[in-house]
Amino acid sequence: MFERPKSGERAVLVHLDLQQESAREDLTEFGDLARAAGAQVVATLCGARRLPEPKYFIGTGKAEEVRQLVVAEQADLVLVNHTLTPAQERNLERLLQCRVLDRTGLILDIFAQRARSHEGKLQVELAQLQHLSTRLVRGWSHLERQKGGIGLRGPGETQLESDRRLLGERIRNLTRRLERVERQRDQSRRGRQRAELPTVSLVGYTNAGKSSLFNRLTNAEVFAADQLFATLDPTLRRLDLANGHALVLADTVGFVRHLPHDLVAAFRATLVETCEAALLLHVIDAADSERQPKREQVNSVLASIDAAAVPQLEIYNKIDQLAGEVPHLERDELGRPTRVWLSAADGRGLDLLITALTELLCQQHTTHQLRLPPQAARLRARLYDLGQVRTEQVASDGEWLLEVTIEPERLAALRRQPEFARYLTER
Numbered sequence: 382m383f384e385r386p387k388s389g390e391r392a393v394l395v396h397l398d399l400q401q402e403s404a405r406e407d408l409t410e411f412g413d414l415a416r417a418a419g420a421q422v423v424a425t426l427c428g429a430r431r432l433p434e435p436k437y438f439i440g441t442g443k444a445e446e447v448r449q450l451v452v453a454e455q456a457d458l459v460l461v462n463h464t465l466t467p468a469q470e471r472n473l474e475r476l477l478q479c480r481v482l483d484r485t486g487l488i489l490d491i492f493a494q495r496a497r498s499h500e501g502k503l504q505v506e507l508a509q510l511q512h513l514s515t516r517l518v519r520g521w522s523h524l525e526r527q528k529g530g531i532g533l534r535g536p537g538e539t540q541l542e543s544d545r546r547l548l549g550e551r552i553r554n555l556t557r558r559l560e561r562v563e564r565q566r567d568q569s570r571r572g573r574q575r576a577e578l579p580t581v582s583l584v585g586y587t588n589a590g591k592s593s594l595f596n597r598l599t600n601a602e603v604f605a606a607d608q609l610f611a612t613l614d615p616t617l618r619r620l621d622l623a624n625g626h627a628l629v630l631a632d633t634v635g636f637v638r639h640l641p642h643d644l645v646a647a648f649r650a651t652l653v654e655t656c657e658a659a660l661l662l663h664v665i666d667a668a669d670s671e672r673q674p675k676r677e678q679v680n681s682v683l684a685s686i687d688a689a690a691v692p693q694l695e696i697y698n699k700i701d702q703l704a705g706e707v708p709h710l711e712r713d714e715l716g717r718p719t720r721v722w723l724s725a726a727d728g729r730g731l732d733l734l735i736t737a738l739t740e741l742l743c744q745q746h747t748t749h750q751l752r753l754p755p756q757a758a759r760l761r762a763r764l765y766d767l768g769q770v771r772t773e774q775v776a777s778d779g780e781w782l783l784e785v786t787i788e789p790e791r792l793a794a795l796r797r798q799p800e801f802a803r804y805l806t807e808r
Contacts, residue, residue, distance in 0.1 A: 395425075438469045485512060697722045
């Protein structure tokens with residue numbers, strides 16, 4: 382056994398080409414993940430197998446090659462571009478005498494570095510502890526010993542058992558705290574529903590340009606960089622459309638191939654914003670040669686969080702990196718917007734996106750003229766809360782002359798309220 386080193390970022394990457402399509406990973410993306418975590422990649426070892434080997438995953442011969450490479454490069458850790466079982470991870474650590482981290486553990490580490498909000502930190506810690514709970518078996522030599530000292534010798538709780546118990550208590554505590562945060566989010570969501578502002582959620586593969594597009598549309602200052610998982614915590618902003626309409630735009634965490642199940646479960650409360658959105662803006666890197674597989678992977682994650690039925694508008698971003706590509710809007714056979722080609726970097730095509738959003742979310746609105754006396758101030762305030770007032774004038778007798786656009790369902794709901802119905806007249 383060995384004591385795991387507490388620091389060191391010199392990493393050897395290990396990648397296998399497996400015959401099974403569902404088990405294949407992208408080596409270039411894995412290198413980007415390693416650098417995003419702060420690792421210094423000193424060597425990369427590739428191989429091919431028909432099936433993973435039970436003991437080391439990569440096979441005995443390949444494991445020995447990795448050991449020699451670790452010694453030659455004085456590496457501190459080995460990153461494996463696949464999901465390892467706890468036994469495979471322990472066996473590799475015994476052989477290599479250094480830390481071994483699989484793809485899931487690497488992504489969890491990146492999320493731990495990027496979480497900024499209180500909720501995000503709780504979610505990442507919960508995911509890490511759930512992942513660690515399956516690996517608390519003979520991974521650290523000190524965990525085998527019983528507690529020592531005067532009055533503590535003899536039969537009793539081993540350090541491993543104590544750590545398991547403390548780990549379980551911490552997981553239960555984090556789960557309770559996240560449930561409280563989820564209730565607070567539900568209250569905020571209900572408040573937006575009362576204001577009848579539709580929520581539009583940005584989704585897509587990591588590094589597709591979601592945060593850059595979010596900043597362009599809302600003038601926000603969300604951190605955006607050319608790296609995987611540059612932003613983690615969700616952000617919501619109001620976006621005003623044409624003719625007095627508005628929506629709430631939500632920027633969410635980016636997805637990745639084989640996103641760890643622990644993360645999907647931990648971030649389920651945050652991803653409710655995606656599940657309950659009126660529309661999803663699926664941002665796709667138009668300049669990426671792998672854009673189609675990544676598009677399918679995002680849709681797979683959306684299906685896993687029960688968001689597959691939410692309407693989508695595909696946004697093909699980064700056309701500034703495509704020679705000869707110009708902004709344009711694609712429609713289906715019924716004339717509804719389906720795809721927008723734009724560039725968040727230079728702003729070209731944003732007007733087409735606003736047009737598409739207005740058509741998809743506001744196409745059922747009808748125009749009405751209202752003459753409201755001073756005692757109808759509550760109805761006037763309600764219309765402004767809905768963002769439906771197009772023009773307003775004050776008549777000589779002090780009454781308000783309003784021109785509003787509103788959906789038939791909302792108009793019918795207002796008319797069912799006796800104090801409002803008598804003020805509503807068709808144009």
